[in-house]
Amino acid sequence: MDDISTSDGEGLPLRMFSDEAHDATFHFQILKLTDQLYIWVGCNAARLGHLFAAFPTPFDRTPSLTALIGGGPDNTGASMARRLSMKTGWSIILAINLPSNSPTLEAYAERRLLQELKSLGYAKSSAGAQQINGSV
Amino acid sequence: MTSFPVQSKKLSASIKGLPTELVLSAYEDSILVIVTQIGKMGTLLHARKEQAYGGAATFNVHVLMGKRDEPLLPACARQVIEHISNNGGSKSLVLSLGLKDHSPEALKSIVQLIIDNKIW
Numbered sequence: 001m002d003d004i005s006t007s008d009g010e011g012l013p014l015r016m017f018s019d020e021a022h023d024a025t026f027h028f029q030i031l032k033l034t035d036q037l038y039i040w041v042g043c044n045a046a047r048l049g050h051l052f053a054a055f056p057t058p059f060d061r062t063p064s065l066t067a068l069i070g071g072g073p074d075n076t077g078a079s080m081a082r083r084l085s086m087k088t089g090w091s092i093i094l095a096i097n098l099p100s101n102s103p104t105l106e107a108y109a110e111r112r113l114l115q116e117l118k119s120l121g122y123a124k125s126s127a128g129a130q131q132i133n134g135s136v
Numbered sequence: 137m138t139s140f141p142v143q144s145k146k147l148s149a150s151i152k153g154l155p156t157e158l159v160l161s162a163y164e165d166s167i168l169v170i171v172t173q174i175g176k177m178g179t180l181l182h183a184r185k186e187q188a189y190g191g192a193a194t195f196n197v198h199v200l201m202g203k204r205d206e207p208l209l210p211a212c213a214r215q216v217i218e219h220i221s222n223n224g225g226s227k228s229l230v231l232s233l234g235l236k237d238h239s240p241e242a243l244k245s246i247v248q249l250i251i252d253n254k255i256w
Contacts, residue, residue, distance in 0.1 A: 011146040012157050012172075018140060027141055031159060033234075034175030040161070046141035048166040048230065053180075053201060068200040069182060069230070093177055095168075 015120065021108050028113060030120070037088060037122065040095040041077070041109050049097025052078055054085035062086070068093075076100055080110050087114060087123045145255050151245045154236055162255045163227075167220060169250055170232040178234025179203045181210060183217035185226065193221060200230075208243050209233055215247045225256045 013032040018025060029040040042049070050071030054063040063085035065078060072078070077096035085092040098105050117123035146159040151173075159170040172178060179202030187193045195217050197210045213231045220227060235242070 011148050012159055012170075014144065014146055014159065016140050016142070016144065029142065029144070029161065031170070033172065033177060036176050038170065038177065040142070040163075042141065042163075046164040048163040048168065051200070051230070066201065068180065091176075093180075 015116065017116070019112055021112075022104055024105060026105075026109055026112065028109075028116065030113075030116065030122075032120075032122065036091040036093065037084070037117075038093045038095075039084070039113065041098065041113065043098045043105060043109070045097060047097045048095050050075055050077055050095070052081040052092075052094045052096070054081040054092045054094070056085055056089060056091070063092075076102075076106050080106065080113075083110070084113065084117070084123075088117060089124070090122075143255055145253060147253065149249055151249070152237055152239075152242050154242075156246070156249075158249060158253065160250070160253060160255050166228045166230055167225075167256055168230045168232075169216065170234075171246055171250070172232070172234035173236045174234040176234045177202075177232040179206070179209050179232070181213040181229075181231045181233070183213040183229040183231065185217060185221045185228070195221070202233075206238055208238060208240060212243050212247055216250055219251050219254070220256050223254070223256055227256065 015030040018027045024043050027042040031038040051069035053066045053068055056063045063082050065082050076098045081092050081094040142161050144161045149156045154173050157172050161168040180200040182200050183197040185193050186196050195214055197213045217229045
């Protein structure tokens, strides 16, 4: 309408990729915003799944976590959102659709995501990696 | 990468002189629309259609996080979900609005921009 002009420029950096592991197909979307990441993880299906937000706060070393759509603190992905926020130092909006009660798939998805975040230069490649594998 | 199951679209626009980034993604059950002028997600809204058997549809919109004192933001989500529904879609909508300009004209342009670039 009035005063809209569009251009299919570069836009926001959006990374999308798929991967196969543990007899499942994983899909990932990573959208880079300012000090924020929107991440979607899908397994075998393309549903949005649960939506979590994790924010670093000055009050605690552990980022604050909110379940926005579905899910609770025990659900798949809740602690993943927290750890991704710790790793990047940014806010994480994580949409995740993984089968419940499958720690193997969850651990794989998190490792794969971190690997990607590091190669994109979003996550600090520091110690922590061991810690993550250990705590899943 | 043969076919990524989620169709996405992104573009840059200018709304009343403000650079605006738009990202749309179509999931199996939801449509995600991110509109930002501040580089952040800003206010996050969730909109769903609810339909009783044989009855008229109603739309359920609520703010997941962010500004709750800005009635034009849910109105924006309401317009977009209605458009999705009118086009035969039954998907729900997750709308993120990180705006500098909350004027009615700007929001009207944003709704128009989303509809012009629809992926449903």
